Amino acid sequence: QVQLVESGGGLVQAGDSLRLSCAASGRIFSIYAMGWFRQAPGKEREFVAGFRWTGSLTRYADTVKGRFTISRDNAENTLYLQMNSLKPDDTAVYYCGASLRVNLYWDSSESGYDYWGQGTQVTVSS
Numbered sequence: 001q002v003q004l005v006e007s008g009g010g011l012v013q014a015g016d017s018l019r020l021s022c023a024a025s026g027r028i029f030s031i032y033a034m035g036w037f038r039q040a041p042g043k044e045r046e047f048v049a050g051f052r053w054t055g056s057l058t059r060y061a062d063t064v065k066g067r068f069t070i071s072r073d074n075a076e077n078t079l080y081l082q083m084n085s086l087k088p089d090d091t092a093v094y095y096c097g098a099s100l101r102v103n104l105y106w107d108s109s110e111s112g113y114d115y116w117g118q119g120t121q122v123t124v125s126s
Contacts (some may be wrong), residue, residue: 002026002057002098009094009120016086016124022079022096022117033099033106034079036070036115038092038122045095049081050107059107063089086124093119 008020022034035050049070050059058070069082079096097113105112 002028002031002100004096004098004115004117006094006096006117006120009122011125014087014124014126017082017084018086018122020081020083020094020096020120020122021097022081024077024079024098028077029116030083030100031098032102033112034072035038035096035097035106036079036081037095037113038090039095039119040092041044043092045110047108047110048094050078050112052106057107086122088124088126090123091122093121094117 003025005023005106006020008018012018031053033050033052037045038048039045047061048064048106051070051072067085071080096117098115099106099113103112
């Protein structure tokens, strides 16, 4: 199993930046991919960005491409999401996910992930 703990959320103004962190523990050497998802009130959880361990491959949702950057720190077993030029539409609870199995959905869907953190709130005011 993998345990995930997110941090770094908060209240910011439009145009500001935030960096989210996701600390992983447990079977970290078996991780295939990790990613960030978000869920706004009244909406379904949506893919934001993914990081596949093999090849350090990254993917982004079109809505955040060019503004958000996903990265990892191997030494700290931590996944990051650097969020720049934040917009009110980015307001949501952000979740970190991890998968230990090879799959084709790590870059787009919840179905590519088996473990989740508790979430961290990001609120962007206009």
